[in-house]
Amino acid sequence: MTQQSLFIVIEGLDGSGKSTASLALKKLLEKRLSREVMRTYEPKDDAVAGTFIRDILEKRITQFDPFMLALGYATNRLDHNSRFIRPWLAQEGLQVVICDRYYLSSLVYNSSEDFSFDQVMLLNRKALRPDVIFFLNVSAEVCRERMNQRDEPLELFETKLDLYRQKYIEAMEYLRTNRAENIVAIDGNQSVEKVVAAMLREIEVLLNEH
Numbered sequence: 001m002t003q004q005s006l007f008i009v010i011e012g013l014d015g016s017g018k019s020t021a022s023l024a025l026k027k028l029l030e031k032r033l034s035r036e037v038m039r040t041y042e043p044k045d046d047a048v049a050g051t052f053i054r055d056i057l058e059k060r061i062t063q064f065d066p067f068m069l070a071l072g073y074a075t076n077r078l079d080h081n082s083r084f085i086r087p088w089l090a091q092e093g094l095q096v097v098i099c100d101r102y103y104l105s106s107l108v109y110n111s112s113e114d115f116s117f118d119q120v121m122l123l124n125r126k127a128l129r130p131d132v133i134f135f136l137n138v139s140a141e142v143c144r145e146r147m148n149q150r151d152e153p154l155e156l157f158e159t160k161l162d163l164y165r166q167k168y169i170e171a172m173e174y175l176r177t178n179r180a181e182n183i184v185a186i187d188g189n190q191s192v193e194k195v196v197a198a199m200l201r202e203i204e205v206l207l208n209e210h
């Protein structure tokens, strides 16, 4: 049986080029498959807890329990699954969703010494499993430079890029080892054309899989 739907996640540090890559990948896949591809992102603003999460990220709410934030992201994700991602993928024919950030981000940003990867994944156990997670591999310095060029106030997690880069490496290892997740690192220092061409090669393999 050939693949009936494709759930693609793009991950990476802030400033790693996720939104540019997901937009370019959407266009490429729409051409390749001659159908509309859904592009989305997390946190999903118009899903449960979306406003609460934005208020925290943009520092309008400053007093919060980190565990509650982890719950917020997990809840936001399940609602995103139920009302947006799953219905799209359930439509007839080969359907594709590209999502900018997903539970790998929760492992990276919401785990801590007293809140383990296992506990984060327990909250996310009902979340749809991606067919592939692309990690845009860009150095923390390059991400920092790109974010500085944006001239916008830094959000909650947009500092400590070296720490989060290290956590990405650990969290990817965790997902591969414990859940056999399909995670592909892509060199994000290349042109966007080369980035999406590398993604497309992996996607072609999935499309032809039996």
Ligand code: TMP
Residues within 6 Å of the ligand: 014, 042, 043, 057, 073, 101, 102, 103, 105, 106, 107, 109, 110, 155, 156, 157, 158
């Ligand atoms: P963005 O909309 O600018 O990508 O910001 C989203 C922020 O939310 C980013 O700094 C990472 C963080 N985040 C989490 O902490 N946990 C999650 O599960 C997700 C999806 C994002």
